[in-house]
Amino acid sequence: MxxxxxxxxxxxxxxxxxxxxxxxxxxxxxxxxxxxxxxxxxxxxxxxxxxxxxxxxxxxxxxxxxxxxxxxxxxxxxxxxxxxxxxxxxxxxxxxxxxxxxxxxxxxxxxxxxxxxxxxxxxxxxxxxxxxxxxxxxxxxxxxxxxxxxxxxxxHGPSVARLPEQVDIVSLTNRWDDEINRDLDARGIRQQERAERDEFANLLRLDVRPTRDLNAHAVAAGERQSKHPVKVITSGREVRVPFESIFFVGGKWRFVQRFDWWNHxxxxxxxxxxxxxxxxxxxxxxxxxxxxxxxxxxxxxxxxxxxxxxxxxxxxxxxxxxxxxxxxxxxxxxxxxxxxxxxxxxxxxxxxxxxxxxxxxx
Ligand SMILES: [Mn+2]
Known part of the structure; x- marks a missing residue:
C-alpha cells in the first residue's frame, strides 16, 4: 500500500x-x-x-x-x-x-x-x-x-484529483485498465486493434514498418494512456501522430506521441x-x-x-x-x-x- x-x-x-x-x-x-x-x-x-x-x-x-x-x-x-x-x-x-x-x-x-x-x-x-x-x-x-x-x-489536476488516498497501486492500475478496455470492447475497437497488430508483427519489429495507418490501434493506445490517471501522471498524456510520422522507440512502433502539457x-x-x-x-x-x-x-x-x-x-x-x-x-x-x-x-x-x-x- x-x-x-x-x-x-x-x-x-x-x-x-x-x-x-x-x-x-x-x-x-x-x-x-x-x-x-x-x-x-x-x-x-x-x-x-x-x-x-x-x-x-x-x-x-x-x-x-x-x-x-x-x-x-x-x-x-x-x-x-x-x-x-x-x-x-x-x-x-x-x-x-x-x-x-x-x-x-x-x-x-x-x-x-x-x-x-x-x-x-x-x-x-x-x-x-x-x-x-x-x-x-x-x-x-x-x-x-x-x-x-x-x-x-x-x-494533470483532474488525474491527481481521482487518486485514492491510500491504495495498492497495482490493483488500482489494473482496475482502471479494465474499465478502459471494457469501453473499447463495447465500441468494437479492441477486436480491430488485435487484427491490425497481428498484421504487423504486433508492432514489435523495427524491420516490419506498418504500411498503413492503424486507426483502432492508435485510438486504443491513446485512450489507455490519456484516460488513465496513473499512466497520465507517470508517463504523460498522448495524442495521435499523422501516419507519415509514426516512429519506433522503446522496442515498439508508436502511433501516438507525448502531449506537451507543460505548454498548457x-x-x-x-x-x-x-x-x-x-x-x-x-x-x-x-x-x-x-x-x-x-x-x-x-x-x-x-x-x-x-x-x-x-x-x-x-x-x-x-x-x-x-x-x-x-x-x-x-x-x-x-x-x-x-x-x-x-x-x-x-x-x-x-x-x-x-x-x-x-x-x-x-
Ligand atoms: Mn520515464
Missing part, C-alpha cells in the same frame, strides 16, 4: 532527475550535493523524480542507495513509469536485469541496417527482485507543497518532472520526436514559465556506449537545487543557473 500523494518538506531541497541504473553518475552527483549514501546523510532533503532503473549498467546499486536514503528519512521518490512497469510484471526493453534475463537487448539502425545489442547490466537476484518490488509499491505518485510539485511525467499548465506552483529525455548539448537522432524543446537547455517553460524537466537523458548512455563513447557523454544526470533554481550535473564542476524563469510580478 502506498500513500499516493505525499508532502515535500519545507525549506531547501534537491530534486534529482531520472537515474536509469547509472550508479556511478548518481554517486558523483550525490557527493556534489553533499550527500553520502553509505553514511545515509544529506545536507538537505532530496526528491527523486523516479525512473531509477532500467537500461543502465547497475540498477540494483541505484535502488539500494535510494532505499537507504529514504529509510534514513533524507530522501523521497515518486514512482516512474519504469518502476510501474516492473510492478505490473511487464517485460520491457531494458528491464531484463530485474528478471535475471541477460538476453535483454535493444534495436537500432546504422546506415539503414538494423542492429541488436544486449544491455550490459548487473542482474538482480530473486531476493533483490522481491525487495525492490516491495519497495516500489510504497512509492507515491505525487510530492507537493504550496510552492512546488514533483511528479514523474505530467501534472497555468497554475501557480512550480512543477519539476523527469521523463522527457531533455537534451543537454548538441543534437542527436534518437528516432523519436524531441518533445521537450526549449531554446536553452537550462530554460523553464510553460505559459507561467514555472515548469522544468530535470531529465537530461543519462538514460541514453547505454546507446552512447554501444556506439563507442565511454567518457564525455551527451546525456547527463542532474539535480535542481530549490529555491536557488540552479542545476548540478554529475560530471560538471560548476553550478548552472536555470533561465527563463518567471519573476514575481511577471
Amino acid at each position: 502506498a500513500r499516493l500523494s505525499q508532502t515535500l518538506p519545507s525549506g531547501p531541497i534537491d530534486i534529482i532527475g531520472d537515474v536509469h541504473g547509472e550508479a556511478d553518475a548518481l554517486r558523483s552527483l550525490l557527493s556534489r550535493l553533499g550527500c553520502d549514501p553509505d553514511r545515509r546523510t544529506a545536507g538537505r532533503p532530496i526528491a527523486f523524480v523516479g525512473d531509477l532503473v532500467d537500461r543502465g549498467p547497475n540498477s540494483p546499486e541505484v535502488v539500494e542507495m535510494v532505499m537507504a536514503l529514504i529509510d534514513a528519512g533524507v530522501a523521497q521518490c515518486v514512482l516512474g513509469n519504469h518502476e510501474l512497469n516492473t510492478l505490473l510484471g511487464s517485460r520491457k526493453e531494458g528491464n531484463g536485469w530485474l528478471w535475471g534475463d541477460d538476453s535483454d537487448h535493444h534495436q537500432y539502425i546504422v546506415d539503414g541496417a538494423v542492429h541488436t545489442e544486449c544491455f550490459e547490466s548487473v542482474l538482480a537476484t530473486s531476493q533483490q527482485r522481491e525487495r525492490y518490488i516491495a519497495f516500489f509499491k510504497t512509492l507515491p505518485l505525487v510530492l507537493q507543497r504550496p510552492d512546488l510539485r514533483v511528479v514523474h511525467a505530467c501534472w 499548465y497555468d497554475e501557480q506552483p512550480a512543477v519539476v518532472v523527469g521523463h522527457y529525455w531533455r537534451r543537454r548539448i548538441g543534437t542527436w537522432s534518437a528516432g523519436k520526436p524531441d518533445s521537450w524543446s526549449t531554446e536553452q537547455y537550462t530554460d523553464w517553460t510553460g505559459p507561467r514559465r514555472n515548469v522544468f524537466c530535470v531529465d537530461y537523458s543519462v538514460g541514453r548512455r547505454f546507446a552512447e556506449r554501444a556506439r563507442g563513447t565511454h567518457d564525455g557523454f551527451d546525456g547527463g544526470l542532474a539535480a535542481m537545487r530549490w529555491p536557488e533554481q540552479t542545476l548540478v550535473f554529475s560530471d560538471r564542476d560548476e553550478f548552472i543557473p536555470t533561465t527563463n524563469r518567471a519573476t514575481v510580478g511577471d
Whole structure:
C-alpha cells in the first residue's frame, strides 16, 4: 500500500532527475550535493523524480542507495513509469536485469541496417527482485507543497484529483485498465486493434514498418494512456501522430506521441518532472520526436514559465556506449537545487543557473 500523494518538506531541497541504473553518475552527483549514501546523510532533503532503473549498467546499486536514503528519512521518490512497469510484471526493453534475463537487448539502425545489442547490466537476484518490488509499491505518485510539485511525467489536476488516498497501486492500475478496455470492447475497437497488430508483427519489429495507418490501434493506445490517471501522471498524456510520422522507440512502433502539457499548465506552483529525455548539448537522432524543446537547455517553460524537466537523458548512455563513447557523454544526470533554481550535473564542476524563469510580478 502506498500513500499516493505525499508532502515535500519545507525549506531547501534537491530534486534529482531520472537515474536509469547509472550508479556511478548518481554517486558523483550525490557527493556534489553533499550527500553520502553509505553514511545515509544529506545536507538537505532530496526528491527523486523516479525512473531509477532500467537500461543502465547497475540498477540494483541505484535502488539500494535510494532505499537507504529514504529509510534514513533524507530522501523521497515518486514512482516512474519504469518502476510501474516492473510492478505490473511487464517485460520491457531494458528491464531484463530485474528478471535475471541477460538476453535483454535493444534495436537500432546504422546506415539503414538494423542492429541488436544486449544491455550490459548487473542482474538482480530473486531476493533483490522481491525487495525492490516491495519497495516500489510504497512509492507515491505525487510530492507537493504550496510552492512546488514533483511528479514523474505530467501534472494533470483532474488525474491527481481521482487518486485514492491510500491504495495498492497495482490493483488500482489494473482496475482502471479494465474499465478502459471494457469501453473499447463495447465500441468494437479492441477486436480491430488485435487484427491490425497481428498484421504487423504486433508492432514489435523495427524491420516490419506498418504500411498503413492503424486507426483502432492508435485510438486504443491513446485512450489507455490519456484516460488513465496513473499512466497520465507517470508517463504523460498522448495524442495521435499523422501516419507519415509514426516512429519506433522503446522496442515498439508508436502511433501516438507525448502531449506537451507543460505548454498548457497555468497554475501557480512550480512543477519539476523527469521523463522527457531533455537534451543537454548538441543534437542527436534518437528516432523519436524531441518533445521537450526549449531554446536553452537550462530554460523553464510553460505559459507561467514555472515548469522544468530535470531529465537530461543519462538514460541514453547505454546507446552512447554501444556506439563507442565511454567518457564525455551527451546525456547527463542532474539535480535542481530549490529555491536557488540552479542545476548540478554529475560530471560538471560548476553550478548552472536555470533561465527563463518567471519573476514575481511577471
Ligand atoms: Mn520515464
